């Protein structure tokens with residue numbers, strides 16, 4: 355967890371290749387341009403490419419060096435980007451780092467708040483691995499990135515549901531509440547147990563078993579209110595798909611209300627990549643950059 359004046363923003367999503375790293379990098383730049391000191395961290399461990407989006411070649415130290423104790427401080431892994439106010443921590447590409455042992459992960463999580471910056475932006479791997487869930491729930495703000503195709507949307511809903519279930523599972527395990535773990539297991543089958551199909555239904559049933567545990571679970575979930583980012587929109591209709599997701603979320607996981615952010619499909623993104631420059635620097639006024647800047651203002655508001 356961060357100190358009062360430091361903010362952690364996590365960028366995540368169910369699918370690969372939807373623009374998580376591109377958005378992380380450019381959002382980090384947009385926030386740095388607002389005068390905040392920012393560090394972008396590549397947590398797509400084992401498949402890191404955030405540095406490439408920044409055009410950074412000499413990464414010197416990576417997260418792997420920190421977890422393997424080759425460097426003492428996490429701050430030793432920060433690489434300069436040549437952009438004012440902005441550093442990055444690269445992931446490292448050693449096979450196996452993606453399955454970082456729990457103790458190393460806790461050490462990393464504890465050390466994030468020691469970084470000398472106002473904002474930390476985390477680029478997470480696709481999917482709902484335990485790594486993703488753990489980093490996601492230490493964030494103050496999260497951005498769920500998807501594209502407008504209907505297949506992506508269905509993924510998003512089941513992804514959020516799985517994230518919430520995993521988080522509750524973790525919470526009830528920490529509370530050693532076997533009854534609530536059993537109730538959670540039942541809630542997974544919404545056809546057999548329709549009264550547990552919505553999150554409110556579940557929390558009501560949980561409160562009968564253990565009022566305090568139900569209240570604390572509610573608090574955990576209230577904090578998880580991801581912005582829904584629809585990336586690569588091509589038509590005005592594409593922009594509407596965000597409401598499909600938020601409707602689903604409100605109906606079934608009704609403690610969540612999310613703000614929708616839309617980002618246009620823009621050829622400048624690919625062009626900037628081939629120039630080894632982030633698009634926000636190469637084309638600060640293109641549609642993509644303007645959308646990301648607007649998102650940065652919303653998030654930092």
Ligand SMILES: Nc1ncnc2c1ncn2[C@@H]1O[C@H](COP(=O)(O)OP(=O)(O)OP(=O)(O)O)[C@@H](O)[C@H]1O
Nearest residue numbers: 370371372373374375376480586618619620623624
């Ligand atoms: N708004 C956009 N317009 C055009 N191209 C885009 C846009 N957003 C992302 N891309 C392109 O999509 C590709 C995938 O983007 P990116 O690597 O950021 O996705 P990712 O979600 O981080 O993928 P992975 O899960 O593999 O890490 C890149 O080639 C990127 O340039």
Ligand SMILES: [Mg+2]
Nearest residue numbers: 374375376398
């Ligand atoms: Mg990525």
